Amino acid sequence: MSAPGEEAPVSSELVRSYVITGGRRLPSADDLSLHMLVTLAPDRELPLGASPEVRAIWELCAGGYLAVAEVAAHLGLPVGVARLLLTDLADQGHLLRRSAPPPAKSESRLVIEKVLHGLQSLYA
Amino acid sequence: MTSLMKDPLLWILLGVLIAAVLAVMLARRTNLALRKQNADLQASQGRLEAERQRLANESATLRSEHDRDLAQVRSDAEEETKAALRTWMRSLQVLADEQQGVISDLARVKYGNDSEILADFMTIDHTNSQFGRRAQGIAALCGGWLGRRDRAAPVLDVARSAQGRIKLFDRVRIHSQVNVAVASTAVEPVAVVLAELLDNATNYSAPGTPVEINIQAVPTGVCLIVDDAGLGINAEEKDRASALLNTQGPVSITSLGSPPRVGFAVAGVLAARYGFKVSVDSVSPYGGVRAVILLPESLLTHDLPAPEAENSPTTASEGSPSSPVTAPVAIVGTTAGGLPRRRRAVAVVPPAPSPAAEPDPVPVPEHSEVTATATRLTAFARGTVRGRDTTTTEGSENQ
Numbered sequence: 001m002s003a004p005g006e007e008a009p010v011s012s013e014l015v016r017s018y019v020i021t022g023g024r025r026l027p028s029a030d031d032l033s034l035h036m037l038v039t040l041a042p043d044r045e046l047p048l049g050a051s052p053e054v055r056a057i058w059e060l061c062a063g064g065y066l067a068v069a070e071v072a073a074h075l076g077l078p079v080g081v082a083r084l085l086l087t088d089l090a091d092q093g094h095l096l097r098r099s100a101p102p103p104a105k106s107e108s109r110l111v112i113e114k115v116l117h118g119l120q121s122l123y124a
Numbered sequence: 125m126t127s128l129m130k131d132p133l134l135w136i137l138l139g140v141l142i143a144a145v146l147a148v149m150l151a152r153r154t155n156l157a158l159r160k161q162n163a164d165l166q167a168s169q170g171r172l173e174a175e176r177q178r179l180a181n182e183s184a185t186l187r188s189e190h191d192r193d194l195a196q197v198r199s200d201a202e203e204e205t206k207a208a209l210r211t212w213m214r215s216l217q218v219l220a221d222e223q224q225g226v227i228s229d230l231a232r233v234k235y236g237n238d239s240e241i242l243a244d245f246m247t248i249d250h251t252n253s254q255f256g257r258r259a260q261g262i263a264a265l266c267g268g269w270l271g272r273r274d275r276a277a278p279v280l281d282v283a284r285s286a287q288g289r290i291k292l293f294d295r296v297r298i299h300s301q302v303n304v305a306v307a308s309t310a311v312e313p314v315a316v317v318l319a320e321l322l323d324n325a326t327n328y329s330a331p332g333t334p335v336e337i338n339i340q341a342v343p344t345g346v347c348l349i350v351d352d353a354g355l356g357i358n359a360e361e362k363d364r365a366s367a368l369l370n371t372q373g374p375v376s377i378t379s380l381g382s383p384p385r386v387g388f389a390v391a392g393v394l395a396a397r398y399g400f401k402v403s404v405d406s407v408s409p410y411g412g413v414r415a416v417i418l419l420p421e422s423l424l425t426h427d428l429p430a431p432e433a434e435n436s437p438t439t440a441s442e443g444s445p446s447s448p449v450t451a452p453v454a455i456v457g458t459t460a461g462g463l464p465r466r467r468r469a470v471a472v473v474p475p476a477p478s479p480a481a482e483p484d485p486v487p488v489p490e491h492s493e494v495t496a497t498a499t500r501l502t503a504f505a506r507g508t509v510r511g512r513d514t515t516t517t518e519g520s521e522n523q
Binding site for chain 1: 214217218221224225228231232235236237238239242243245246247249250253269270271272273274277278280281282284285287288293294299311312315
């Protein structure tokens with residue numbers, strides 16, 4: 001805290017998350033899970049009057065598939081807020097979604113060790 | 125002679141004469157005494173008149189001194205009250221800011237993936253923002269600081285910040301045609317003033333009607349125009365508002381009524397202090413009030429600040445035991461916003477195969493060595509994710 005008479009710094013985020021969502025209901029986590037991969041659909045025009053966050057998503061996702069969690073982290077937003085914006089874009093047909101790679105069946109320890117050893121011999 | 129002497133009439137005449145002489149003498153003496161007394165009295169009257177004049181002057185002097193002292197005491201008391209309020213508000217402002225930081229961090233890092241908790245956090249954040257704005261308003265009226273921002277901010281973000289500081293924020297629509305930033309020193313003042321205008325606009329217009337902010341470039345700077353669809357304000361209100369908005373000195377905090385109506389006073393004080401203009405004297409196209417903030421070029425900057433460096437790695441939220449896939453991603457330049465533009469190597473990552481078709485050893489395509497390395501890492505990453513993920517509901521294309 002700075003001395004009296006001196007102006008204290010303000011560090012909180014300028015634009016609050018409820019303004020970004022416009023006070024709308026957030027979609028549930030099931031709709032777009034953290035690992036879901038999203039990318040921009042081909043030949044799409046940025047909607048007119050898109051918010052800075054939507055523009056940022058647009059640029060991020062133009063490069064290829066990114067996970068929902070990654071998009072949120074890049075924007076510095078809570079995942080729920082990013083999810084709402086992504087859901088909007090997906091509903092408008094701007095986004096392609098793809099599930100994350102499937103979870104493993106129980107792989108044998110032997111295979112994992114083999115992979116590990118292979119990697120070690122490659123990079124050691 | 126003797127007979128004459130014996131004439132009683134003579135004695136009577138003599139007696140009368142003597143009596144007359146005595147009477148005249150007595151009257152003369154009395155007259156003299158009275159004249160003297162009269163002169164004395166006149167002198168005394170003059171003296172008293174002068175005394176009265178002196179006392180009257182003295183009384184006037186004393187009264188004016190008293191009035192001056194009273195004004196001095198009042199202004200001292202006001203100044204002391206303001207100083208005390210400044211200190212208190214300062215601590216409240218710092219706390220409100222800290223709380224916003226805590227809310228943001230928790231919402232981003234810990235509870236971001238839970239939409240219900242996140243919605244509750246937003247409600248708390250919203251209330252806290254309004255609380256912070258009130259503290260800032262009182263601080264401004266008391267000649268205190270609003271808080272210093274480190275960076276300039278796009279005017280659109282300043283407007284959205286103001287939007288977030290009022291109760292009925294969801295009625296506000298922002299249209300911006302400019303790509304200009306507000307200088308760091310003016311970010312908070314402009315946001316607070318705009319929030320006060322928005323607060324008035326939303327409170328004094330029909331529920332459900334939108335309040336519009338139009339941001340436009342003008343030759344001398346940038347205009348933020350707030351239009352509401354209320355009933356407008358009458359001439360008396362307009363005069364009061366314009367007096368408060370054009371004030372050049374400090375505002376008496378006791379003259380703002382009860383409950384105090386601080387909006388225009390805050391706007392006036394801040395506009396005078398930071399050198400921008402606020403007016404509410406026109407009518408909005410919707411019939412309500414049109415409030416205009418004119419920011420001069422001196423408070424604007426055309427160099428948009430570089431965004432904060434990305435220091436938070438991929439958010440690991442609660443409820444997600446596994447971190448997201450960190451497959452090899454090539455950074456191909458940066459986005460306009462300064463974020464690294466990452467491109468997944470489409471040729472490298474094979475499309476998500478179904479669990480059954482998952483090839484055990486990923487075939488290494490004979491690409492360049494970098495591609496080969498990336499492919500191996502991809503396979504490894506996918507393997508680790510699969511290995512760590514205990515849920516079985518995730519992952520299939522048609523979940």
